Amino acid sequence: MNYIGEHLLPGQLGHFFIVLALVSSLVAMIAFAKSTNSTDPLLERSWRRIGRIAFGIDAFSVLAIFGLLFYIISTHKFEYYYAWNHSSRDMSMEYLLCSIWEGQEGSFLLWSFWYGVIGVFMIARGTKWEAPIMTVLAFAQVCLATMVLGMYIGDTMIGSNPFLLVREKFADAPVFSRADYLSLPQMQDGQGLNQLLQNYWNVIHPPILFLGFASTILPFAFAIAGLWKKDFTGWTRIALPYALFSTGILGLGIMMGGAWAYESLTFAGYWAWDPVENASLVPWLILVAGIHTQVVYNATGHSLRATYLFFLLGFIMILFSTFLTRSGVLGDSSVHSFTDLGMNTQLLLFLLVFTLPGLALFAYRFKGIPHIPKEEETSSREFWMFIGSLVLFLSAAVITWQNSFNPIYNKITGQNTAAPEDIEFSYNKIQIFVAIVIGALTAVAQYLKYKKTAGGWLRKIAVPTAIAAVITVLFFVFSGLEYDKKGIGFQAAIHLAFFTSVYALVTNLAYIWIGINGKLKAAGGSITHVGFALSLVGILISSSNKKVLSYNTTGINLKWDERSKEKPLENLTLIKGVPTDMGSYMATFVNADSVNKNGTISYYRIDMMRKDSSESFSLYPNLIRNTKGMEGFSNNPDSKHYLHKDIFSYITYAADMDNRDDTAQFKKYTVNVKDTVYYSNGFFTLNAVVPNPNNKKYQFQPTDTALMADITVFSKEGSRYAAQPVFYVKENEARFMVDTVFAQNIAIAFSRVLENQKIELQVKESNRMVPFVALKVYEFPHINLLWAGIVIMTIGFGVSAAYRSRQGRLKAVNKI
Amino acid sequence: MKKTHIIILIFIAVAIAVLISFMGDLTTYDTVASARQKEGKFVHLIAKLDKSQPVEYDPIANPNYMRFVAIDTLGHSTPVIYHNAKPTDFEKSERLVLKGSMKAGTFECDEMLMKCPSKYKDDVEANKNNLSSN
Numbered sequence: 004m005n006y007i008g009e010h011l012l013p014g015q016l017g018h019f020f021i022v023l024a025l026v027s028s029l030v031a032m033i034a035f036a037k038s039t040n041s042t043d044p045l046l047e048r049s050w051r052r053i054g055r056i057a058f059g060i061d062a063f064s065v066l067a068i069f070g071l072l073f074y075i076i077s078t079h080k081f082e083y084y085y086a087w088n089h090s091s092r093d094m095s096m097e098y099l100l101c102s103i104w105e106g107q108e109g110s111f112l113l114w115s116f117w118y119g120v121i122g123v124f125m126i127a128r129g130t131k132w133e134a135p136i137m138t139v140l141a142f143a144q145v146c147l148a149t150m151v152l153g154m155y156i157g158d159t160m161i162g163s164n165p166f167l168l169v170r171e172k173f174a175d176a177p178v179f180s181r182a183d184y185l186s187l188p189q190m191q192d193g194q195g196l197n198q199l200l201q202n203y204w205n206v207i208h209p210p211i212l213f214l215g216f217a218s219t220i221l222p223f224a225f226a227i228a229g230l231w232k233k234d235f236t237g238w239t240r241i242a243l244p245y246a247l248f249s250t251g252i253l254g255l256g257i258m259m260g261g262a263w264a265y266e267s268l269t270f271a272g273y274w275a276w277d278p279v280e281n282a283s284l285v286p287w288l289i290l291v292a293g294i295h296t297q298v299v300y301n302a303t304g305h306s307l308r309a310t311y312l313f314f315l316l317g318f319i320m321i322l323f324s325t326f327l328t329r330s331g332v333l334g335d336s337s338v339h340s341f342t343d344l345g346m347n348t349q350l351l352l353f354l355l356v357f358t359l360p361g362l363a364l365f366a367y368r369f370k371g372i373p374h375i376p377k378e379e380e381t382s383s384r385e386f387w388m389f390i391g392s393l394v395l396f397l398s399a400a401v402i403t404w405q406n407s408f409n410p411i412y413n414k415i416t417g418q419n420t421a422a423p424e425d426i427e428f429s430y431n432k433i434q435i436f437v438a439i440v441i442g443a444l445t446a447v448a449q450y451l452k453y454k455k456t457a458g459g460w461l462r463k464i465a466v467p468t469a470i471a472a473v474i475t476v477l478f479f480v481f482s483g484l485e486y487d488k489k490g491i492g493f494q495a496a497i498h499l500a501f502f503t504s505v506y507a508l509v510t511n512l513a514y515i516w517i518g519i520n521g522k523l524k525a526a527g528g529s530i531t532h533v534g535f536a537l538s539l540v541g542i543l544i545s546s547s548n549k550k551v552l553s554y555n556t557t558g559i560n561l562k563w564d565e566r567s568k569e570k571p572l573e574n575l576t577l578i579k580g581v582p583t584d585m586g587s588y589m590a591t592f593v594n595a596d597s598v599n600k601n602g603t604i605s606y607y608r609i610d611m612m613r614k615d616s617s618e619s620f621s622l623y624p625n626l627i628r629n630t631k632g633m634e635g636f637s638n639n640p641d642s643k644h645y646l647h648k649d650i651f652s653y654i655t656y657a658a659d660m661d662n663r664d665d666t667a668q669f670k671k672y673t674v675n676v677k678d679t680v681y682y683s684n685g686f687f688t689l690n691a692v693v694p695n696p697n698n699k700k701y702q703f704q705p706t707d708t709a710l711m712a713d714i715t716v717f718s719k720e721g722s723r724y725a726a727q728p729v730f731y732v733k734e735n736e737a738r739f740m741v742d743t744v745f746a747q748n749i750a751i752a753f754s755r756v757l758e759n760q761k762i763e764l765q766v767k768e769s770n771r772m773v774p775f776v777a778l779k780v781y782e783f784p785h786i787n788l789l790w791a792g793i794v795i796m797t798i799g800f801g802v803s804a805a806y807r808s809r810q811g812r813l814k815a816v817n818k819i
Numbered sequence: 820m821k822k823t824h825i826i827i828l829i830f831i832a833v834a835i836a837v838l839i840s841f842m843g844d845l846t847t848y849d850t851v852a853s854a855r856q857k858e859g860k861f862v863h864l865i866a867k868l869d870k871s872q873p874v875e876y877d878p879i880a881n882p883n884y885m886r887f888v889a890i891d892t893l894g895h896s897t898p899v900i901y902h903n904a905k906p907t908d909f910e911k912s913e914r915l916v917l918k919g920s921m922k923a924g925t926f927e928c929d930e931m932l933m934k935c936p937s938k939y940k941d942d943v944e945a946n947k948n949n950l951s952s953n
Contacts, residue, residue, distance in 0.1 A: 378821045378822065378823055379823070381822065386823075389823065390826060393826070393827065393830060394830070397830055397833075397834050400834065401834060401837055401838065404838055404841070405841055408841075409845070419847050419848040419849075420845045420846070420847060420848075421845065421846045421847055421848050421862075421863040422845070422846065422863075423841070423844035423845055423846060424844070424846060424861040424918070424929075429841060429844055433837055573883070573903075574878075574882035574883050574903065574904045575882065576878050576882045636907045636908075637907075638907075655882070655903075655904030656876075656878050656882060656904045656905055656907075684877070684880075718880070720880075720881075746880045747877075747880055748877060748880070775878065777878045777882035777904050
């Protein structure tokens with residue numbers, strides 16, 4: 004059939020470039036490998052030339068694929084499944100770009116794009132390591148190209164093609180029996196990007212994170228190159244700036260994810276020990292360990308074998324995290340994972356084709372890697388740096404074990420083990436000790452000398468130690484760490500970790516002047532350590548002193564709840580217009596009138612007023628209506644930022660979330676004094692009928708004709724409420740005033756006076772009495788220390804990379 | 820023996836101890852019947868909402884209390900008390916993972932995972948339905 008109005012050219016071009024990328028990266032890999040192995044310089048150069056051209060074509064192809072996909076999405080060619088499934092007409096340009104990495108295919112392309120950039124950069128640098136490194140890079144490009152290939156070999160699909168048409172994806176859907184199917188309304192617009200992902204962090208976090216992911220191949224490739232060429236030591240100086248760059252960017256990317264989670268994804272914090280977060284933290288820890296052993300090797304000749312291992316494992320763990328995230332093995336245990344595209348085998352192969360040869364080569368060449376049999380002095384810097392690296396590595400190993408044990412164990416054995424009761428604590432109780440040790444080592448190690456330290460170092464470190472101790476004591480006196488839910492041992496541990504973090508912060512800051520005379524260009528290491536230590540301090544304070552402001556202090560219905568002490572009841576209901584007590588604030592739900600332009604986000608205005616009236620502000624936590632065929636809402640927090648704390652709020656329940664009508668009717672009861680009437684959540688008793696009441700609520704005169712029913716409502720939970728509906732006569736007309744017990748959602752009316760002292764009451768029960776929201780409000784103190792720490796740490800990595808790169812080049816010149 | 824080796828051995832011993840203690844903390848996925856047998860023990864109960872029974876949640880009276888009946892695939896059911904806000908779309912959930920423990924015939928739930936189609940994943944089938952409707 005000839006379909007009307009389809010634009011098939013971009014897709015055909017796109018698929019052509021996918022195949023071209025696959026073929027050219029394959030050629031590049033073979034050519035660079037040949038070049039690496041040739042002994043004849045002429046042959047080596049000519050193979051390298053072929054490799055460079057082929058890699059250039061590959062990099063261009065990936066760019067072209069990316070460009071074509073963006074063209075299809077940005078010009079709304081909804082005949083393509085990718086555009087139809089991930090974008091819509093109302094999206095602005097930056098979110099149209101984001102929709103590329105909403106799907107697996109696009110995120111593989113982003114990854115591949117960075118390999119193209121990194122590869123071109125390495126070719127331009129053109130060191131003698133180019134050929135073996137580019138072999139590894141080109142091989143990775145081959146693997147990534149297969150991920151988007153979308154071809155069948157036999158019955159097995161290799162990869163998933165982003166240029167698939169909707170009618171190819173859903174070949175059996177009846178709409179495609181019409182040649183003009185594109186003119187149908189359902190093809191006029193796409194499904195859009197998940198509203199939650201339409202966030203500015205989604206524009207910046209994935210590209211940075213993928214640059215981090217991609218660049219971890221560089222230390223890996225250098226290590227492979229060293230093993231391959233049997234030039235075990237020549238690469239360590241040249242590789243250092245790349246390792247620093249990669250680790251710095253990876254760390255930044257991870258914590259940008261943390262910032263996004265904190266700001267909008269409602270994990271009630273920046274880090275939840277989610278399997279996906281863990282999987283990307285692990286390579287970072289291993290690479291940090293690798294950088295330190297590499298520095299040790301460059302200075303002393305120790306720890307080269309460890310460096311190899313760490314750099315190999317760093318990239319392998321990136322591939323492992325890719326497998327965990329994308330294969331769907333995590334199943335229920337993570338919120339991040341992508342949809343299972345049925346590519347598990349392919350993803351596993353991607354992991355194995357790097358892991359097995361890499362580790363096999365390492366084992367095979369292990370004996371040849373130079374090492375110094377004599378061991379490090381206990382007083383030497385390298386000894387303690389090595390211990391620190393080991394701690395980081397073990398920390399990574401333990402996290403990996405905790406993270407991947409359950410899904411893999413259950414898959415293999417068919418058992419049904421599940422995560423521990425308190426998942427976060429199962430990590431925290433171990434990593435707090437890692438933080439203590441790493442903090443202490445970071446503080447002290449720089450004051451030690453390589454090889455052997457003479458006695459004077461203690462005097463140098465004495466002043467910073469004293470300052471750190473004073474800061475710690477002052478902090479404990481004036482603020483303190485309040486977290487005590489996990490017993491005295493853990494409390495002691497967080498206090499100790501606080502001290503070692505402050506200690507690391509102060510000593511490294513001091514070292515910039517004491518150790519290297521304030522030469523900031525050379526102080527990259529110290530700056531990074533300062534940033535890291537500051538982050539730790541921020542993490543410890545903000546998590547330990549995180550406060551729930553929305554404790555349910557209204558006192559309603561809580562008596563029976565014996566667990567309320569240990570499990571804080573963190574949701575507080577605000578009834579529209581009623582100021583409610585919330586910690587040191589009075590909170591008022593004002594309205595829910597504003598929405599975004601396509602009506603998918605409703606903003607709830609909550610006015611917060613300090614009880615001493617010193618300050619007031621509004622928060623706008625909002626609810627995002629889920630798109631893409633899913634019902635319901637996601638909540639999206641809003642915070643008030645201060646320099647020293649954040650007030651963070653989100654909606655847990657809102658009255659208008661389920662838009663049911665209030666169809667409840669009044670039911671009539673005839674009662675006598677002392678009679679009891681039951682309702683769904685308890686009963687109420689008519690105590691008395693009071694003529695012409697004159698109290699706080701009603702001011703009737705003795706001359707009026709009014710009767711008040713004095714009623715006590717007993718809820719099932721044991722609470723009591725008074726209800727006082729009134730029946731009165733005015734202008735010869737019977738009228739009544741309804742009294743509503745909001746807490747029980749019942750309205751009671753005194754509607755008639757009957758014979759024999761009986762009266763008629765009418766009762767209405769409803770969920771929709773008044774508009775309200777239930778929300779949670781937290782206070783995160785000193786969260787800015789964490790963000791500042793991350794920024795400083797990233798700057799430190801940059802300074803370090805620049806300095807080491809210059810140092811490496813000078814050394815290279817000197818050698819010639 | 821070198822001191823590095825001794826330290827490595829100590830670390831490995833610590834790591835093994837940590838991992839064993841982690842194994843001890845692990846819990847299990849259970850059905851209503853098996854959770855009843857482990858009264859008081861923390862489990863992951865896999866069940867779904869019994870839609871024939873009412874869900875009690877009254878945020879004005881108490882936003883931290885909801886009660887409903889969960890039924891597992893074997894047809895056993897149990898009342899569940901959850902001390903938190905009712906998740907959005909609770910009534911539409913297809914499957915629930917309830918974390919908590921059985922106490923006197925009632926499941927006290929601390930945390931709940933809902934399988935709706937996850938918010939972060941595309942539901943291709945739902946999108947396909949969009950294609951056929953209109």
